[in-house]
Each structure stands twice: as structure tokens, then as C-alpha cells.
Amino acid sequence: MTSVQGLLAPQRQALILEELNNAGAVRVSELVRRLGVSDMTIRRDLDSLASRGLAEKVHGGATRPVVRPSDEPTFVAKSSRQTAEKHAIARRAATLVQPGAAVAISAGTTTSALAQQLTAVPGLTVVTNSLPVAEALMENDSDDRTVVLTGGECTPSRALVGTVTVAALHSLHVDLVFMGVHGLDAQAGLTTPNMLEAETNRAMIAAGGRLVVVADHTKWGTIGLSRFARIDDVDVVVSDAALPDDAREHLSQRTELVLAG
Known part of the structure; x- marks a missing residue:
């Protein structure tokens, strides 16, 4: 410094x-x-x-705080980390969405940035279990946009989880699922420190046609308590240019890797 x-x-x-x-x-x-x-x-x-x-x-x-597999940062704590990377990822991920599509968006600060970008895409139906995502979409009101908030119990990351959330997701089908992650690892896959959120994420993935993971470079190698998907289950990973070489090699062999910025 x-x-x-x-x-x-x-x-x-x-x-x-x-x-x-x-x-x-x-x-x-x-x-x-x-x-x-x-x-x-x-x-x-x-x-x-x-x-x-x-x-x-x-x-x-x-x-620097020690992060344990069961630690779940608050939404406010995560909002101040890697902000430039998250916004670059959000802009790039938004280009994958066609007008009139039905998409699901999980909780997270990167997905909240994505929601802000999607306000410019007409005719969307957005299913989400994230209060900040729903707020971002509803602040920019549009007559041709439908926002479906799942309901459920609220976590520190302002995600709605639990039996109500899972039941709502089981009754829906969307074209794309945008998933934020606590951690992304070659062996552990996609993880979260919250087991209820892991169950909810699995239900959201099952409701979608294609799975797009939005994760900045710091998520690589981080492992949360509960795995909810394998890297092989992912169709597209959108990350940033600081993603390490070993991550690029591993991901590009198993999915489509897009680097923003």
C-alpha cells in the first residue's frame, strides 16, 4: 500500500x-x-x-477472516468484494438471455448484478429465490416483465430456502438457470455452506434447461459444506479474466468457459 x-x-x-x-x-x-x-x-x-x-x-x-466450510457470509459482506469483476460477469452473462425467455436466478451478489443488467431485456419471466434479485427487477418496473418470487425461509445471504421454496420450484420450468456459488472446485464441484440452500439450488437446477454458473475468480478452490452440483452438470461458466490457469484448463475441458473483462 x-x-x-x-x-x-x-x-x-x-x-x-x-x-x-x-x-x-x-x-x-x-x-x-x-x-x-x-x-x-x-x-x-x-x-x-x-x-x-x-x-x-x-x-x-x-x-483476513478465516472461512470455514459452514460459514455463510452475509449479503452485505459479499457485496463489497470483487465488485468490478461481478459487474463485468453480469454484463457478459446477460448477453446469453434472449427477449421473451423464462429464466431462474439464484441468490448471490453476482446474480443480483445480473438482475440489474436484465432490466434491459424485454418480455422476460424471471423466477428467483433471492430478495435482492426480485428488488432489482421490480425497482425498474416493466409491464412486459414477470417476476416470480418463490417464498420460503430467509438465510443470511437473503436467499429464500426450505420446503416452500423447493415445492414452488418443482412446479416450474425455465429456459436458463443462472446460479451463483459460494465455491467452485475441481473435486467438490458447486458448493454452499447452507444445506437448505443446497437443496433449493438442486431444485432450481432441475427446473431449467441450461445451467449457467456466474462466479468470479476467487470462488475457484473454495469449498462449502454442501455440494449441490458437479462441474460436469454445468453448461456455461462465466467468470473473469483473473481466473487461474488451472481453473481455465479444468473448466474448458468440461463445459463452455466464458471470461468477462
């Missing part, structure tokens, strides 16, 4: 988060020197990042 002074709190926190992601840890004393602010200001910045699940405070600084 280069020496930068006179920044507003969101700008400082973005730089601190970038350093955390790159180095894995930051020290209060070093941040005070580089950002030209007080010890108390830095501690407030770290408190803010920790409250959003983006940092774990330790004596003298903070570390």
Missing part, C-alpha cells in the same frame, strides 16, 4: 481491505503512518470492516 493521506472513511477502508486481501493482515501502526490519520481513526475503520465480516480484529491490527 503506497502512502496516501486526506481520504474519506470509505476510501480508507477500501484501501485497507485491498491490503488485507493481498497480504492477509494489516497493522494499526503501519496504517497510521501510510494513511496519515490517528490510531483511533484506524481502529474505527477496522471496527467497521469487522462488523461487515470483512476483517477479523487481532491485537495491533486485523487479519
